[in-house]
Amino acid sequence: MRIKSILLIGVLLTCSALAWETKKVQVAEELDVLQLTNKFLKFDIGIGSGAYHYKDDASNVFYTITDRGPNIKCKDSKKLLDIKVCEKGKIFPVANFTPTIYKIKLFKNYYKVLQKIQIKDRDGNHVSGVSNQNTENAYNIKGEKIPFDAQGIDPEALVKLSDGTFWIGEEYGASLLHVSKDGRILKRVVPSGFEANIKNANYEISSSLPQIISKRPLNRGIESIAISQDENFLYFSMQSPLANPDKKAYKSSNIVRMFKYNIKEDKITAEYLYKLDKATSFSLDSKKKQNGVKISEMVCIGNDEFIILERMTKTTKFYKVKFKNSVLDSKWDDIATSPSLEQSSNVKQIMNKELVLDTSTLENMPKKIEGIAYVDENHWILINDNDFGIYKDKTYIVELKK
Secondary structure (H helix, E strand, O other), rough: OOOOOEEOOOOOOOOOOOOEEEEEEEEEEEEEEEEEOOOOEEEEEOOOEEEEEOOOOOEEEEEEEEOOOOOOOHHHHHHOOOOOOOOOOEOOOOOOOOOOEEEEEEEOOOEEEEEEEEEOOOOOOOOOEEEEEEOOEEOOOOOOEEEOOOOOOOOOEEOOOOOOOOOEEEOOOOOEEEEEOOEEEEEEEEOOOOOHOOOOOOOOEEEEEEEEHHHHHOOOOOOEEEEOOOOEEEEEEEOOOOOOOHHHHHOOHHHHHEEEEEEOOOOOEEEEEEEOOHHHHHHOOOOOOHHOOOEEEEEEEEEEEEEEEEEOOOOEEEEEEEEEOOOOOOOOHHOOOOOOOOOOOOOOOOEEEEEEEHHHOOOOOOOOOEEEEEEEOOOOEEEEEEEEHHOOEEEEEEEOOO
């Protein structure tokens, strides 16, 4: 389909008359069936929280990752389970679910799972997706409180390195995870102060991320991660503006923080500011709340150059961005700064961005696209997060070629 000129915030951006060919393959892997209050609640494996194509793999081979597993908001329990299970927090119907990395090979009309790598602690014990202390309460389907799990993780993005290890972006801390080729957590890098919530975890913990990251709203952590071409730096983005100083600021702000992390030195070396589009510009979405706009993926395509996946539910946009104008260690990283970055309307260090693709111009695209396996500028593989099929959605792999 030919992409025509697109109007964005008063500026006409032309996508060079690019023609994309699309191929869509449905993913269907049954996880579990539970009988609940005379109903069956059936889950599919939700493998599409993030995606990555490793440079030395074949062009049709890529990795994906699950998030923490099936979870239901307490407020939705009456609708889904026929009973109100809890007041505030999350229900984990399969509390022993282990977040998992998938290696997938895509064929013409089908796919094949080449490898499953379950995430483990340093001794090889499977970790869960149950929440850490001081995040959100967890319950089983009977409404019984599930204890906080110091080792629990909520993965959302991944990259693979040439030594076979992975780095994963995670939401509870929010944190970064360095994971061995067999899935063992080698190190978890968290914001300063958060280490107290996971002190009993059976893996190395570093508290070298800025404290300001702890101001992320619930379920709006590190949703995107990228690796530099020399593998010396990780880049990551928060999913949304921070709740700094409060939720009101998060809901009205459109500025997202992105960071550069030196792997060998275990420290943040730069921080950048990205401005989200107005919610009203996402044409396929009927709900136009600004806090519905999110960053769900990023991929490094050159020296400090990236493709950024910005989305609502039904509309996904891809922008090319050159990282510059670091604000690291500025007043914006001081929690005491008032008004905060998220409360400010005249911030000068915002990065420029160039629209590459708006999925509203393509037919029959899935909603909630969260992963991009970037082969090259003319070949992408996208995947969506179906939330384990709780709301009857399916996972789709979509291959785009020019």
